[in-house]
Amino acid sequence: MDFSRLEINRRTALLTSAAIAANVINPLRAFAAETPRKGGVFKVHYGAEQRQLNPSIQASTGVYIIGGKIQEALIDLDAAGKPVGVLAESWESSPDGKTITFKLRKGVTWHDGKPFTSADVAFTAMNMWKKILNYGTTLQLFLTSVDTPDAHTAVFNYERPMPLDLLLRALPDLGYVSAKHLYENGDIRQNPVNLAPVGTGPFKFVKYERGQYIIADRNENYWRPNMPYLDRIVWRVITDRSAAAAQLEAGDLHYSPFSGLTISDMARLGKDKRFIVSTKGNEGNARTNTLEFNFRTKELADIKVRRAIAHAINVPFFIDNFLGDFAKLGTGPIPSTSTDFYPGADAPQYPYDKAKANALLDEAGFKKGADGKRFSLRLLPAPWGEDISLWATFVQQSLSEVGIPVEVVRNDGGGFLKQVYSDHAFDLATGWHQYRNDPAVSTTVWYRSGQPAGAPWTNQWGWTDPTIDKIIDSAATELDPVKRKALYADFVTRANTELPVWMPIEQIFVTVISTKARNHSNTPRWGSSTWHDLWLAE
């Protein structure tokens, strides 16, 4: 199969659908008639600073939003959510799934002028993706070596079969390449290049002023002809959400990504003609709100109690009154935005039913005492979002109505992770599960037994189930996409039946962006992507 021709078709498709999408967002403007304007400074709200900016060693949107403009991945997703080559031009898997060959793009140079070659890919894969990168270490667990038969071919050798579609869906996030010549000596984590990244991307790092701003300028030697359009991107560090909203209104910012403002400010700016407030361009960054049960707590080890708790909470009411348009009812660990794996809502669901909740609790042997109480629980909410805090309070109130008083224990980030994922000092915990395009990348670790204590966002509930472990392991090495999808449907059914974690709400991050911006939100992970085609109208 000729992959390079296929890719041209994909790119054409991308451009067309981007134009259509733009017209859907704002039908009053005729984008088709506009020619991109070169120049301009795009100003971005940056809510939380990072310790380092290299996406090859840290998978998080906080790093992608800067590092993803400077460094590039082998693969990105196109408008339809399908893999499209960036630094890789084509790819091919051997029939046994143990060898995957990437043909790399020629004529690409690093920002310091050195050529980009397969040696860079081999070095990054073996030393960063496999050893340091969060989620990457799991994905590349069975990667044994990367061969480089010539400067533009990288051959990945796996000990066990690696499904090609799994790797392609993972690489947009977990496939950023770093320059070998800058990292081969010394400790990769402490390399100063991590704070002044050098890449092959459309923008070159200029300056990082801690607490104030980060600047990147146009790469004049970028491999996509005539791109990028912007002269400069400035990320302004603004930790206060209300202050960021004010600066958008004052015209000091063009873009606030990943639900960076308060829910009320986003709703208010949605009515302002100068801004577009939408979930578009974040489909690849879906997340679900969770309720995590600690099986070490006697009452919660009882499945009837877990189901009763789920039945006791009126999720649609919560969504309508507190989250508004930005959320919808979830059906399980795989969100409906995942077109490749979403199994529908066939798995067991837990609609609001207070009587049933009470009956289940009685049945489990936890009858109401003289004071109307059955037993009490401690709930630890993660501090990352307004919605989590609201949800914790809502769970507390809902459970008190069925005789379970809940104490909400609030912590900051470090404290939350330590108490839940290292010390297991919780009964209930709630936070976000972030879905990363393939359940094997982001989701199955929440359910697979045998996760070491202290690894955040993994199965730390003390739940062990050989059935689900077997499904997870077979799906991770299944090469047939149809069979993989079926296995993940079984996975969702089992997860929803046993309910070690409940994922009742689906959300997509919200973007607030100036109407002056063009070619934005045109891919499912746009906030993280390269922004090579983004431009600003006068």
Next chain:
Amino acid sequence: MRILSLAGRRLAASIPTLLLILIGVFLLLQFAPGDTVDAMMAQMGGGDAATAKSLRQFYGLDLSVPAQLGQYLWRLVRLDLGYSAIYGKPVTTVILERLPPTILLMTASLSFAFFAGLVLGVIAARGVNKWPDTVISTVGLIFYATPSFWFGLMAIMVFSIYLQWLPAGGFEDIGAVQTGLWRTLDIAQHLVLPTLTLGLIFLAIYLRIMRASMLEVLNLDFVRTARAKGLDETRVVVRHVLRNALLPMVTLIGLQAGTMLGGSVVVESVFSLPGLGRLAYESVVQRDLNTLLGIVFVSALLVIAVNFFVDMLYARLDPRISAEG
């Protein structure tokens, strides 16, 4: 000489205080669950247990608490504030980068609060129980009762969004690289709203203190004597009353230097200023112990320096104070 010995005694007395503060903060932070590696994991969105272990070793977090404290104090003796886990730079560098905005903001706010408070307090005291007093006291009360983040946001709404007179935040304009006088003016422009926001609460306090102490001094015998000598009222107020009424005001500066550092966290967040207050907040959230202790050390030095300066000013205003030692 007397002044110098007073200075020496004051400085010597502050060293144990400083040590106690540092040990206290160190131990307090041990009570917070989670360490810098947990915070790092939170930021990364996940990682495995082996990575966490090697990171803990790297930052010396696998040692016992007394050993960590001992190490820290020993480094401090050699004037080494250590290495920041979040910023990947020596703490001294990190703090020196953040110090100028905070010092500028504090000095500007304190001076504004002090002088505006002084003038308003004198006017209120001169017209006690008449309309100027009522107006000034009411406004003062409003300033005092309003939280500063609300003031800040309202100021941004009015002056930045609607009128577009002043920038909504930041320390200087990033778009244009400026030097010399233009840069000074640019920074000054960015500091107007934060200074007012931080200063208003303190202004309210100063004006009340000034009003009260003016009223008190105005009733003392020597003022009556001065008036009886036939001095005109302005002269009485400026030469006799003001100097004596200033003592409590000056005391307050010393006390409030510390409070102001605390208050600057909110103002620095609302106006996105890269100052010490926000740095302190971030280091608590990120459990960056070295940076936090470094900030405590530097702010304690600042407060001690301000108090020292106040003591000296005292001696100048009231010669009896230095004579006592």
